Amino acid sequence: MNALLAAEGLSLHFGGVAALSDVTLEVPEGSLLAVIGPNGAGKTSFFNCLTGYYRPNRGSVRFAGRDITRLPPDQVAALGIRRTFQNVRLFPRLTSRENVLAGAHLRATSNLVAMLLGTPALRRQERLLAEEAEHWLAYVGLAGRGDVLAADLPYGMRKRLEMARALIAHPRLLLLDEPAAGVSSVEREELADVVRRTWESGVTVVMIEHDVELVMRLASTVAVLDRGRLLVQGPPEPVRQDPRVIEAYLGRRQR
Amino acid sequence: MLHHKASPVRSWRAAAPGAAVALAGAAVFPLALGSTYVTSVAMQVEILMCLALGLNFVVGYAGMLDLGFAAFFAIGSYTSGLLAVDAHWPVLATLPVAVAASLLGAVFIGTPTLRLRSDYLAVVTLGFGEIIQNIVNNLNQTGGPEGIYGIPPLSVGPLTITSTTGYYYVFFVLVVLFVAVSYRARRSRLGRAWLAIREDEDTAYAMGIKVRRYKLYAYMAGSVLGAVTGTFYGSAFVAIAPPSFGFNESLLVVMAVSMGGMGSIWGALLGAGAVVAFPEVFRQFAQARLLVFGVALVLVMVLRPQGIWPEEGLRLGRLKQSARRATRQLTHWASARLGAR
Structure with missing residues (x-):
């Protein structure tokens, strides 16, 4: 099996x-x-x-x-493996978009020098991730809410945001x-x-x-x-x- | 219907005009005013800005309360000062060693303690700050209570910087550099991991974030900025001594960050300005000036607990609202007084 x-x-x-x-x-x-x-x-x-x-x-x-x-x-x-929590645990003072992006932690690469210099490759990666974050926000029905702080979202939307944050990790x-x-x-x-x-x-x-x-x-x-x-x-x-x-x-x- | 606006400081483009004006103003400021007193106060503001931006990585981004930040300032200053005075190294050449020493300190103290939750961590870092100050105060090699004097000026190529105005510009460059680093870090994977840890450590774990390692990174980043500031500090003041690196200094930096708005770059700058400027402005109150400063501090904390310029932006709408409310109350109060007469 x-x-x-x-x-x-x-x-x-x-x-x-x-x-x-x-x-x-x-x-x-x-x-x-x-x-x-x-x-x-x-x-x-x-x-x-x-x-x-x-x-x-x-x-x-x-x-x-x-x-x-x-x-x-x-x-x-x-x-x-990704999970959501029974009592909705978001990062309240981050925007919806940043919450989703935090979920993509393991998919982004990180390199101190590239970060400090803002290399084109890194910018490209960040842009692609940001676009994907928009995709997942739209997927759960939060299109256009990317700039709203998670704490300012009503309860139902927070539940959905938590799902988007899990899904961006594939x-x-x-x-x-x-x-x-x-x-x-x-x-x-x-x-x-x-x-x-x-x-x-x-x-x-x-x-x-x-x-x-x-x-x-x-x-x-x-x-x-x-x-x-x-x-x-x-x-x-x-x-x-x-x-x-x-x-x-x-x-x-x-x- | 919900109505939300993007906060005003999230993109460079929105912040650019304000930043440009501030930058230009700060750049021509000593030339325009020309007073050594004002320039030296402004330089102190810049030094505190540098330290505040460093501590912001620890307190503001990663959410760990650090009450001994002056330790890294001290390690940087003393390492650089000793190499420059005893071994006759050029100050600029001491910079990598000062940074390395400070990183070593951060890893040494951070590795076993950063798993502690906030209040306990505060106690440990407080102790670390005291230990470093005590070491330099008691060691013969560091000059004991007298410290190190005769630190050579900073020379960059053919340029040797000796004047207060000169160091004003050195720290000016440093502030700009630190702001850029803070900004880059904040919008990177690293910065997001830090903020996630600050917001909810257990949940950050579930995103695959190695919480303990990232906390150490924040501590290390802060220590680097502290050490760099310390290196140039020695040259600017020619002499360094233990009292400049005590709990008071650590507290000033924490005050700058929390008054300005934790996690906010502009907040750290404003906070540093306020912390240095308040006591200077209140010199006319002589003996009472620290009292006035204390009252001002409490007022800020009561009226604006999130800091002068919080991370999520100024939200000018709200500011206008509270200003309007205050005006209304004042008029009310004034008319009642006048009516009574």
Whole structure:
């Protein structure tokens, strides 16, 4: 099986609390996996383990055949994994364009002498990157907002800007932590559209999302986490019907 | 509908006319005024501008509070001064050595400490500044409390610079050079990485930015500018002594950067001007002049916490707004007073 990302037996404890217990999950290349589950199920902890922010107590993470369990976030990023954050983390006092450009850090070359002299080659690179930044801003629906400070953007736009910042890196794997949480229904559709287009362009996507209807529409696979355990993984419809999932969300019927 | 305008200082083209006027003004200034006192005060402004631009890399760009910046100024000054006086090197030839010594200091102190978060880093850098000052104050080789004197003047080719006006122009060139470097760095990959770290370190990490390494780069960049300034400082004043490189000097530089507007090049220049000019202008208050200076400082911080010329631009609209509000309040107050009489 050609899994792009494979977590095996991931366990993470905070003191006595088990945030993740023995989570084994594979993400085939080109799939769109939605991770759902009640609050506190360990979804964001799972992301943090995948991207080097947390070190799991047990288990391993493999990406494109390589063990990335102990890599720090910057090295994980260098392999082609990008993420967004649940609570939108932008660089507030930078403009939208600069935010996106910061995302292109690893694609730009850097040379002190060239920088100080402002060589034509460097200028060309900067111009091309700036043009590409405009492209990604337009892609997420922020055309013409390049000069606005990120802090001055309304919430929905900030979520989109975060996506543009991830996309300019040309990631192989994109991890989205609740891309549509807290936005209006119109904006949710737009964000869903951005996710779909990105997936269709060949990027493998893993998305944490609470909106079940949205998940059913977008995802090719759904994984359900509950209290740190992987409950079930499979195609959207059967997962939705699964009694264990219904129980996790709604509780068991009292007899 | 949202309405946003691009900030006015983001491109050279927008800043060019203002910059050209300021540049021309500064260039002819000593010739026009001709007073040695004014020229020497102006030179002090320039020196602080240079240091402020250096610290701006650390505090303004990378967001690390450095309370010992004078250490690099000292390392540059002393390295250059010792080589020039004891080994009879031409001052210009000492420059690379001074820079190298300062870089060494930056790497030595920065590597183990830059992982610290802001407040702790401030304490460490404060200590570093004190250590350097104590070393030069106690070492026989550095002249102890008396420092080094008889530092030869700067000579460039056939030109030997001895007058205050001459050094005014030396530092003038330095300021222009430092502004250019700051500007280039700010708009490069390097500068974006620094600002990303300042804004949100953990997120910068997720962009693939090697946070610790880039913090060290910022510290090193600052140290280079500090050392270069220090090298020319020795020649300009002929003698150097430990008191010029203490916590007070570090604090003045931090004040210049934060008063001007952290991360803002024009802010650093204005801040340096204000920090030197305020006490000079308030000389008439004699004993109370530092008090007046303190009050002025607090006023700036209260009325304009983002600095006189903040990074995101002046936003003249807002300035006009607050001016209008202040005028209204003043008229109100005045008419109430007059009415009462």
